[in-house]
Amino acid sequence: MAPKKRNGHVVPAEEPRLPVPVPRKKASEQSGDASQPKVRRGAVERRTRETEVSVVLDLDGEGRARIDTPLPFLNHMLEALAKHSLIDLRIEARGDVEVDPHHLVEDVGLCMGRALVEAVGDRAGMRRYGEASLPFDEALVRCHLDLGGRAAFVYKVEVLAGRIGSFDVELCEVFFQALAIEGRMNLHLVSEYGKNRHHLVEGCFKSFARALEQAVMIDPRRAHDVASTKGMLD
Numbered sequence: 001m002a003p004k005k006r007n008g009h010v011v012p013a014e015e016p017r018l019p020v021p022v023p024r025k026k027a028s029e030q031s032g033d034a035s036q037p038k039v040r041r042g043a044v045e046r047r048t049r050e051t052e053v054s055v056v057l058d059l060d061g062e063g064r065a066r067i068d069t070p071l072p073f074l075n076h077m078l079e080a081l082a083k084h085s086l087i088d089l090r091i092e093a094r095g096d097v098e099v100d101p102h103h104l105v106e107d108v109g110l111c112m113g114r115a116l117v118e119a120v121g122d123r124a125g126m127r128r129y130g131e132a133s134l135p136f137d138e139a140l141v142r143c144h145l146d147l148g149g150r151a152a153f154v155y156k157v158e159v160l161a162g163r164i165g166s167f168d169v170e171l172c173e174v175f176f177q178a179l180a181i182e183g184r185m186n187l188h189l190v191s192e193y194g195k196n197r198h199h200l201v202e203g204c205f206k207s208f209a210r211a212l213e214q215a216v217m218i219d220p221r222r223a224h225d226v227a228s229t230k231g232m233l234d
Contacts, residue, residue: 038124040216042115050103051095055111059119059216061088069093069108071101073167074175077205078108084209087216101166102174109175113182120147125222130214134207139194141203143211146186153180154188159200172201176208 040059046052065082067075069091082089091112095104120126131144141157155173162169180187189208194200 038121040119040121042118044111044115044118046107046111048107050099051093051107053093053095053104053107053111054091055108055115056090057112057115057119058088061086064088066090069104070095070097071104071165071167073165074101074105074108074171077202080202081205081209084206085213087209087212097166101168101171105167105171105175106178109178110182113179113184116147116179116183116185120216123147123149124224125218125220127215127217127219130211130216132207132210132214133192134203134210136194136199136203136206137196139196139199139203140192141194141200141207142188142190142192143204143207144186144188145208145211145215147183147215148186149184150186151181151184152186153177154190157189157191157200157204159191159194159197162197164198164201167201169197169201172204176204 041057043054043056045054061082063083063086065079065088067078067082067089069075069078070093078089078091081087091108093104093108095101095107097104126147128147129145130147131142133140133142153176155176157172159169159172176187176189179185187208189204191200191203194203
């Protein structure tokens with residue numbers, strides 16, 4: 001039997017049930033020195049018979065992105081996500097897009113979610129909640145999220161079926177559902193109105209990015225506390 005690998009590094013025969021348990025570290029263990037800020041980074045690799053995906057993210061970045069997938073519109077959306085969330089994001093992905101891009105898009109979302117869980121750690125000092133309403137020409141999209149450790153996903157984005165380049169618009173929902181489940185967040189995406197497919201889908205990515213920027217922000221008043229009366233987020 002192949003040796004077990006750490007979270008995110010799996011092969012088909014070892015594919016775990018989702019979401020994958022992630023071991024938590026205490027704030028002191030993550031920082032190594034209470035006087036130094038915690039390093040909030042996550043790195044995940046996933047290999048299956050259908051895809052190979054690598055994701056590295058830094059929550060305290062500058063919005064830099066290095067995205068390499070065979071889907072140009074997805075690349076554009078992930079670059080926008082990094083830019084507007086101020087998260088540094090590096091993604092390399094390959095897969096059987098000639099069969100259907102679904103597998104690749106879903107696995108990128110899944111790996112991003114796992115990397116996010118690794119990066120937030122015990123969530124100490126984090127604001128936890130975020131929301132944003134984003135106008136894009138004639139379209140308006142809202143995002144509300146809670147990085148509270150429990151997964152829930154609501155998608156009420158009315159967009160006509162079709163493609164943007166090689167990207168099926170239904171894959172927007174696929175991506176965010178995988179991200180929400182593996183990122184252990186409550187994620188609600190709602191379109192108020194709009195007609196253009198590109199505007200509505202890009203509105204989802206950018207409103208999510210702005211909401212995520214708020215949610216992962218550290219509030220110095222919380223010090224090492226978490227934003228929960230339970231005293232922990234899980």
